[in-house]
Amino acid sequence: MPEVNDPRRGRVNSLQVVARATAGLWHGFMMVLWHLGRRPITEQYPEYKRSLPERTRARIILTRDPDGEERCVACFLCSGVCPVSCISMAAGEREDGRRFAPWFRINFARCIYCGLCEEACPTLAIQLTPFYEFCEPDILTMVAEKKDLLVDHGGKNHDYNFYRFAGVAMVGDKGAHVDEAAPVDLKSNLP
Numbered sequence: 596m597p598e599v600n601d602p603r604r605g606r607v608n609s610l611q612v613v614a615r616a617t618a619g620l621w622h623g624f625m626m627v628l629w630h631l632g633r634r635p636i637t638e639q640y641p642e643y644k645r646s647l648p649e650r651t652r653a654r655i656i657l658t659r660d661p662d663g664e665e666r667c668v669a670c671f672l673c674s675g676v677c678p679v680s681c682i683s684m685a686a687g688e689r690e691d692g693r694r695f696a697p698w699f700r701i702n703f704a705r706c707i708y709c710g711l712c713e714e715a716c717p718t719l720a721i722q723l724t725p726f727y728e729f730c731e732p733d734i735l736t737m738v739a740e741k742k743d744l745l746v747d748h749g750g751k752n753h754d755y756n757f758y759r760f761a762g763v764a765m766v767g768d769k770g771a772h773v774d775e776a777a778p779v780d781l782k783s784n785l786p
């Protein structure tokens with residue numbers, strides 16, 4: 596058995612390195628030969644555009660519920676979860692108590708299309724679509740306002756209506772029902 600400082604040990608290691616390198620080269624040559632015999636798979640974009648799966652994550656939209664109302668309730672969950680902070684909005688409230696976003700903005704120049712906003716949204720308002728052809732030479736024009744984002748359909752889920760579950764309409768005043776506590780003022784932290 597060779598000693599630790601035995602020069603034969605160095606020779607054995609060198610031979611192993613040469614053998615591995617030769618095997619790697621041979622593997623590479625075989626891959627080239629294999630690909631030479633295959634049909635080319637280059638797709639001539641933009642002449643040819645592949646249909647992408649429905650769940651592809653690209654341009655973002657804001658959808659509407661089956662009643663045609665805006666689904667977004669300005670809960671800020673999407674902007675809170677966004678890892679690059681590219682969503683901003685303001686919250687408003689209609690006379691019937693339904694919340695909405697008076698303005699809603701996404702900076703597509705920063706968006707990394709991770710889909711976390713869509714995952715977080717409780718109303719299915721914000722959705723990523725397979726549409727990816729919206730690059731602009733001027734990065735400042737990649738900021739989309741609500742009018743650019745809001746569509747007139749329900750996106751991937753046409754049937755879901757958040758307000759059918761959460762509800763804004765009540766019979767009688769809040770807190771006036773049997774065993775119901777009076778409503779708290781959500782806009783105050785005072786006890």
Ligand code: SF4
Nearest residue numbers: 677706707709710712
């Ligand atoms: S897809 Fe990701 S990066 Fe883009 S807006 Fe949604 S959470 Fe932010």
Ligand code: SF4
Nearest residue numbers: 667668670671673716
């Ligand atoms: S898009 Fe969804 S998560 Fe974002 S503020 Fe509107 S309701 Fe909330």
